[in-house]
Amino acid sequence: MQRKRPFPWLRIAVHILGWLPLVIIFYLYTRNALTINPIQDIEQRLGRIAIYWLVGALAVTPLHILTGWRDLPLRRRATGLYAFMYTCLHILVFMGLDYGFVFSQIFSLILGKVYLWVGALAFLLLLPLAATSFDYFIRKMGRDWKRLHWLVYPAALVAVLHYALAQKGDIFTLRGHIVAPFLWLLLTILLLVMRIPPLRRWIIRTRRQTVERIRRFSASRKAGGDGERAIPTKITK
Numbered sequence: 001m002q003r004k005r006p007f008p009w010l011r012i013a014v015h016i017l018g019w020l021p022l023v024i025i026f027y028l029y030t031r032n033a034l035t036i037n038p039i040q041d042i043e044q045r046l047g048r049i050a051i052y053w054l055v056g057a058l059a060v061t062p063l064h065i066l067t068g069w070r071d072l073p074l075r076r077r078a079t080g081l082y083a084f085m086y087t088c089l090h091i092l093v094f095m096g097l098d099y100g101f102v103f104s105q106i107f108s109l110i111l112g113k114v115y116l117w118v119g120a121l122a123f124l125l126l127l128p129l130a131a132t133s134f135d136y137f138i139r140k141m142g143r144d145w146k147r148l149h150w151l152v153y154p155a156a157l158v159a160v161l162h163y164a165l166a167q168k169g170d171i172f173t174l175r176g177h178i179v180a181p182f183l184w185l186l187l188t189i190l191l192l193v194m195r196i197p198p199l200r201r202w203i204i205r206t207r208r209q210t211v212e213r214i215r216r217f218s219a220s221r222k223a224g225g226d227g228e229r230a231i232p233t234k235i236t237k
């Protein structure tokens with residue numbers, strides 16, 4: 001008998017979350033509920049949403065390590081592509097709505113501001129990842145695909161740096177609107193650290209031991225025994 005597939009609610013949730021910000025921005029725009037400078041507001045919102053998705057894409061593997069939830073890695077590609085989609089929209093609003101696609105003006109502006117160089121670098125790092133995200137490239141590139149996709153780490157760090165530099169404030173003294181990007185930077189670093197092999201192995205071991213303890217404890221309670229005593233002091237497996 002064929003096994004029934006579980007309802008793909010995680011997949012549906014990711015896609016709802018993927019499009020929801022656009023719906024909200026559109027709604028706010030139609031209700032005149034954006035700031036006095038709506039184009040700048042939309043540009044900034046799209047940039048922040050791109051960061052959330054990018055850090056979300058980085059969080060997939062650490063969350064999988066922490067929880068062992070097998071469906072999570074299956075949603076990594078969608079997460080990364082939403083990050084790229086919002087990045088493109090952010091840049092399009094900047095180039096199109098802000099500067100009417102006058103490229104001479106856009107390039108001289110980008111050259112003149114460090115935070116824009118940094119943003120452009122983040123975009124260039126994300127570009128090959130999005131371009132090779134199709135099954136065809138995954139099959140064709142084999143191990144090189146995995147190697148290339150390590151670019152997501154510098155891309156995320158550079159994107160968060162662009163976020164921090166775009167704010168009015170001082171990144172070194174943490175004055176101004178710098179706290180949010182600083183927290184995103186810390187989270188990004190934490191997510192990267194969690195992938196270091198010995199730490200990753202330790203987390204997986206600890207998770208398995210905890211699950212095993214809970215399983216034995218509830219099994220012994222069901223059997224009517226003393227749950228506390230049934231927990232072994234050391235799990236050898």
Ligand code: HEM
Nearest residue numbers: 040044047048050051087091094119120122123159163166
């Ligand atoms: C060619 C590439 C890029 C250009 C030209 C660009 C342009 C800009 C501009 C002009 C701003 C300032 C908006 C304002 O305050 O008026 C900005 C801010 C921002 N950008 Fe970019 N950006 C680029 C790449 C990226 C990338 C790759 C990301 C993230 C994945 C990103 C995320 C952000 C964020 C989070 C902000 C700050 C939003 C806020 O103030 O809350 N940008 N960008």
